[in-house]
Structure formats: C-alpha cells, structure tokens
Amino acid sequence: MREGITIKSLLIDLDGTLYHGDRMIKGADLLISQLRTNQIPYAYVTNNASRTPESVAEHLVSMGIEAVSDEVCTSxxxxxxxxxxxxxxxxxxxxxxxxxxxxxxxxxxxxxxxxxxxxxxxxxxxxxxxxxxxxxxxxxxxxxxxxxxxxxxxxxxxxxxxxxxxxxxxxxxxxxxxxxxIGKPSSVLMNYALDRLNIRADEALVVGDNMLTDIAAGAAAGCKTALILSGVSTRANMDGHMRAVGVKPDLIFDNLDELQDWLQEEFK
Missing domain, CATH: 3.40.50.1000 (HAD superfamily/HAD-like)
Structure with a gap:
C-alpha cells in the first residue's frame, strides 16, 4: 500500500493529528523538526475559523511544536x-x-x-x-x-x-x-493551502486523523493522503468511514513515529 508514493510537501491537520486539545500527541514536535531539517515544505491546515493564524501558531508553540503564522491555513x-x-x-x-x-x-x-x-x-x-x-x-x-x-x-x-x-x-x-x-471535506481549503505553498496537488501528502474530513478533502483536491490512527478514525471504525466517503487513504500509520520513519525513507 505504500509503494509508488512520491511527495514533495505535507498538508497537516491539527486537532487529533498533532494534538488533543492542549496536549501534544507523541512525536508531533519531532515530525515538524524533521520537516524543517530536511527543508520539506508543509502547511498546517485546519477547519478552525475562530482563531487567527497567529493564535493557532501560538497554541502549537505552547505545546512545543515549532510554528509561525505563515504556516497556518484556516477555513x-x-x-x-x-x-x-x-x-x-x-x-x-x-x-x-x-x-x-x-x-x-x-x-x-x-x-x-x-x-x-x-x-x-x-x-x-x-x-x-x-x-x-x-x-x-x-x-x-x-x-x-x-x-x-x-x-x-x-x-x-x-x-x-x-x-x-x-x-x-x-x-x-x-x-x-x-x-x-469551504473547509474539509471540501477541496476549497486544500486548494487554498496548495496555492500558498505553490505546489501541485499530486506533489502533496495530506496528513490527518479523520477519514470523513481530512482524507476526503485531500482526495477531492487530488492529493495523496495519509491517515494517522490517533483521532477520529480508528482500526475499529476505519472501514465504515471509508465506505461513507467512498475513498481510501494512500497510506495508513498507527502513529506519527511510523510516518516519520516513512518520510525518512522517502527523502533519503
């Protein structure tokens, strides 16, 4: 399932993927550090419309995840x-x-x-x-x-x-x-993030925890998708979620550590 995937950038969901509320999910800080070290373009893509990009970035930094407002794409x-x-x-x-x-x-x-x-x-x-x-x-x-x-x-x-x-x-x-x-599962937010990064859809990997929003939106925009089983979609409900949206993720990882290992191989 992981063969033949070539990507140049990541569009990353927040709640359920990098953190739960005010608690960072294990490996989130290391993932972002890895992307920065390897100069892999990425954007934080969130349905949250109540916070400014500055506020979103501050929230991430408060948990130990590197972020600046220019990296944040909100609905x-x-x-x-x-x-x-x-x-x-x-x-x-x-x-x-x-x-x-x-x-x-x-x-x-x-x-x-x-x-x-x-x-x-x-x-x-x-x-x-x-x-x-x-x-x-x-x-x-x-x-x-x-x-x-x-x-x-x-x-x-x-x-x-x-x-x-x-x-x-x-x-x-x-x-x-x-x-x-506008927001996920619509492709509009994803297309906005792609334009911000100045990349094509087929060069991007959408990373998220929710088949019904993150993965559905990524697929609608023509991106590759990676489901992280740390939030809404789990091993128990994943098949039902796939049937509900009519798409499957290109990649499935149990946690962010597995994603990092895959990226390490991808960007050797």
Missing amino acids: ALAAAQYVAQQGPGARVYCIGETGLRQALTDAGLQLVEDHPDYVVQGIDRQFTYDKLVAAMRWIREGATFILTNPDLQLPSQDGLTPGAGTIGAAIEAASQVKPIV
Whole structure:
C-alpha cells in the first residue's frame, strides 16, 4: 500500500493529528523538526475559523511544536479569499469570531449588518436567534451563503460542543438554501493551502486523523493522503468511514513515529 508514493510537501491537520486539545500527541514536535531539517515544505491546515493564524501558531508553540503564522491555513482565510475573488470589496454579514472577522476585513471585504452580498458563517459562541433571523432573511433575499466548515461537533475539555456545522444546519433549515462549504471535506481549503505553498496537488501528502474530513478533502483536491490512527478514525471504525466517503487513504500509520520513519525513507 505504500509503494509508488512520491511527495514533495505535507498538508497537516491539527486537532487529533498533532494534538488533543492542549496536549501534544507523541512525536508531533519531532515530525515538524524533521520537516524543517530536511527543508520539506508543509502547511498546517485546519477547519478552525475562530482563531487567527497567529493564535493557532501560538497554541502549537505552547505545546512545543515549532510554528509561525505563515504556516497556518484556516477555513476562515480560505473563505475570505473565496469571497474576495468572487466579489472584491463585497458586503458581508459575518456570523463568527475573531479569526473569521479579521480574515474577511484583511481581504478587503466590508462587514455590514444589513443588505449584504454574502452571509459568511463559522463557529460563533455568541450565536443568537436574532442572528439566525438576519441570516435567514438576507439569504432568502439573495445573499450567497458561505459556511467556513461543516463540523457538527467540537471537542472541548468538558466534552463535545456544537460546531459551525450545527449553526449552519439551523441557517440552512431556516433559509432553505444550502451553503457553499469551504473547509474539509471540501477541496476549497486544500486548494487554498496548495496555492500558498505553490505546489501541485499530486506533489502533496495530506496528513490527518479523520477519514470523513481530512482524507476526503485531500482526495477531492487530488492529493495523496495519509491517515494517522490517533483521532477520529480508528482500526475499529476505519472501514465504515471509508465506505461513507467512498475513498481510501494512500497510506495508513498507527502513529506519527511510523510516518516519520516513512518520510525518512522517502527523502533519503
């Protein structure tokens, strides 16, 4: 299964792949050090739309994983670029937190409270019924509905919490309009990361713990994929996840140590 794979760069998932919450997964720091030592291009690719790239990098560094903000690709950044390319300077009604709002304004978009061209929604822990009403009305009047990422649940120290996809489901039900999805399992976020690294899809290896998002998105973008059995997809549920998305990973590793060994052989 590992024969014939040639790659030049890595697109790496975060939660469940390099860390669980505030705890680094064994080998994550060594993996990144290995990539840097061997000058292998890589990017951190995350569905998280609430944090800025600077905040994501700080979180990684706090656990001992080397990172700078330029290495971080979030669904917020990809969503902002998507909207700015479709409608430069467009009016946007934003349902989201700091990372999304900053990405939109940095892309030259106008954050407005009425008559938007786009409704862009991510995780919003201050979501209200009034925001739902506004989003529904603007979308029904013609605003394009953009969803940063479809994650229904998020892990927290107190257990699972509703994710951006749960809020998106409410807006979709109210407006009767399906959103354009940017984050994994969509290929849009992966294509954004590929453009940032200036590499072709067939030169990239997507590394992640979730068949339903990471591996599905990598396959959709035309990348090679490596499943790490450290998070959502496990030996027990892996076959079911493969059937659910209709794709198989090119590589499967039990842990990051195995991935590092493979990379060592690959980049001799």
